[in-house]
Ligand code: FES
């Protein structure tokens with residue numbers, strides 16, 4: 079049977095290339111340009127405002143890509159801020175790791191103490207310092223904005239665009255969505271792969287029929303869409319999103335049937351009731367919708383579903399290594415049955431995630447050796463075409 083679903087494209091699809099020269103993109107020299115012109119200029123999501131729930135809450139986020147460690151706090155005024163996690167005396171890490179809640183934070187080296195708004199409060203044995211102005215020795219701030227519970231940072235002292243400009247149309251389309259969910263599981267791995275290849279593995283659905291044939295064999299497409307064409311794809315200035323097609327004929331396995339007896343349908347058994355979903359989720363209101371995939375350029379890929387979402391962050395360490403963190407967020411459980419149901423879907427999610435990782439190291443090995451100089455991309459991989467267009471554009475900026 080031939081495919082009956084044609085993709086509805088929105089956005090500027092001009093100037094995309096279907097054949098991408100890949101070898102140079104995997105080199106250390108190229109990565110250094112990406113670090114300077116993409117990662118140091120982008121608004122990057124690094125956590126949730128709900129991770130700093132109370133005044134005085136804080137967490138540390140290591141940022142190998144930017145060669146820094148960040149300290150994210152909620153001040154006594156309720157505001158979320160990020161700082162370089164560096165004591166202004168001699169640069170010790172102010173907070174080694176983890177998270178906590180405290181009105182003040184003291185450096186373990188010589189005891190300098192800062193408020194969670196970043197001011198330097200106490201210099202121990204201060205008289206020995208002669209002419210020290212504490213007012214200019216607060217923690218070095220990093221521009222920070224909260225959008226729909228997500229904390230974005232930008233390490234430029236003066237970002238070229240506001241977060242609103244950076245997010246563009248998507249800014250107003252997800253109101254209230256994240257607040258419905260809580261983190262249910264988290265997986266972290268370092269892979270021997272370039273970050274571009276890693277992101278690419280999560281932003282097309284072409285592979286699902288083959289790579290996931292054992293774990294979730296019939297969760298997308300089905301008889302009405304055997305090639306699993308994406309019903310909807312949208313390209314923005316830098317980001318993009320598409321919708322994945324559910325299989326209306328999907329047969330529940332016994333384990334899935336049990337899990338949804340006690341809780342809601344989550345991936346790969348989808349809840350078709352879209353009541354109350356914000357306009358950005360399933361933007362074309364496709365009837366047999368499974369979930370959306372959104373790339374917040376450059377390095378965050380989110381899957382938006384009904385009652386759940388998944389966040390995947392790709393942090394390049396160097397040209398050949400990427401840290402990947404996957405967080406699963408589900409509706410807030412009201413009882414033990416719903417918690418157990420969550421665990422079933424979380425273990426299924428982990429299995430699919432491992433399959434997605436499985437090709438990366440092999441692909442990176444081949445492509446970085448130069449034995450294949452180009453990759454070929456189909457219309458169903460338009461998100462990848464767009465990704466490389468944006469990378470190239472940003473590297474060309476002065
Ligand atoms: S480095 Fe922090 S008090 Fe000395």
Ligand SMILES: [Fe+2]
Nearest residue numbers: 279286290434
């Ligand atoms: Fe996949």
